[in-house]
Amino acid sequence: MTRIFGPFVAIVTPFDASEDISEPALRRQVERQAKAGNGVFCAGTNGEFYALSFQEKLRVAEICVEAAAGRVPVLAHIGEISTHETIALGKLIEKLGVKAMSAITPSFIACSQSELIDHYRRVADALSKPVYLYNIPARTGNTIQPDTARILADHPNIIGIKDSAGSQESLDAFLAIARERKDFDVLVGADSLVLHGLQNGAAGCISGLGNISPVTLNAIHKSFVAGEAALAAKHQDHYSSLRKQLYAHGFPPALVKRALRLAMPEVGASRAPVLISDEVNEKVREISQRFAEAID
Template identity: 75%
Template sequence: MTKISGPFVAIVTPFDGDEQLDIAALRRQVKRQAGAGNGVFCAGTNGEFYALSFEEKLAVAEACVEAADGRVPVLAHIGEISTRQTILLGKAIQGLGVKAVSAITPSFIACSQAELTAHYRRVADALTVPLYLYNIPARTGNTLEPQTARILADHPNIIGIKDSAGSQESLDAFLAIARERDDFDVLVGPDSLVLHGLRNGAAGCISGLGNIAPVTLNGIHAAFVAGDAAAADAHQTRFGALRKELYALGFPPAMVKRALYRAIPEVGASRLPVCISAELDARIAAIAADYVELRA
């Protein structure tokens, strides 16, 4: 398959006032990102996968593929707590036209590295679509160790990892694996490390903040590819400032969605139990006014 690379946005899932999926609004967000040149990663952390039903995840993936219409690639998240449910979701989604899928480590259950190895091998064995590992220990309680990823990289259907551990140390350990071989790639999760990752061999990134600033996100990658170090640094600096200001206010996915809502109300609110106080909303609105990019 063609190598998957470049910037992807972990796209928000729009809801109406009754917390029902707003597929029309989702399609418009996909087209907005495609217009900026960004690929789409659907039903991930910023897409509130933890609040979506099995059927809703399918509807989201289908809508994203249709709206992208081949202009940009679409990746889908399929991670569930059990191996069985992850496989069932992956099998249902793989026929919808996504380029690859990713799966977080199982949450709630404390897994050994041997259990994580067995889990990912079973999922990869069961699917025809390529699989990315997804390391996000702060949310799952399970850390995918670099040596485990190195072992899993030998599986022909495991093509890389999205690392969202949040530290440069973690990212660098996975980048070292990617530099050892040409069949395993790293997609950068932390928005603060996009440019660092690209400069050290990452194939691309999956960004939450790209919902707010799609042009800045794409600018980091485009400037890097063009060899314009100054422009790449400038875009990353702006992205880093947005991250620092917004993420200091609360749960990052909820802050991202609320900031986008302040500029594009049709994306709706996060599903309960997420609540935004009037005071917090005002602070988010001020940040949104400075950073939300509506046009490519």
């Protein structure tokens, strides 16, 4: 099974004034990431999957695959609350040409570790494309424990985990599994830990801040691979500074999209009920002016 490496951006889903998907704007965002050398992760947390309908998620994946045109890989998020719906979405999305899929843990339901094991095994059994686990307990209320990930790593169609728990302790526990199991990869979901992950065996990352600073994200990876440790650290420091300043003001996906919108208005606003106050908007504007990177 082909392994997937490098930087991916959890791409925003642009909306027009009626809150409908803006397909031209989405295609331009994919083009922007492709020119920066980053892969695309679509309909994830920063893509507002929680606000998209079943059919919209399919359309977003279809557009991203078409726009990428084989130049960079496209990963798709398929996680739903129920196992049944996750499988149903995955079966349709895998036909569109994505390289792999990632499924967030079920939310609302407080799952035991045995329930998570059963959930992911059933999803992976049902799909032909490879599956990544997706750990983001702050948003779902469910945590994939390292021992659970170690058990699921035995499944031939589960190839790794996207860890967005946000702590080095969590990331290091999954990286330890990756060192034990050469067929199980870790994709870093915490923007402040991209370089730490690479230094300790991560295959790559899936970053939300890459919507704002795609060149810097790619430069962290490129410098690390080239053995330019000081330069990689410099890029990571810049990236971490963006994270610290931006995420201090509220819901990260909404802040990422607003910062990008201030630089590229066509991406639109987050879908309601998400709102950005005038005070926060001005703070984000200043951050966007300093960190947003244009790619022609």
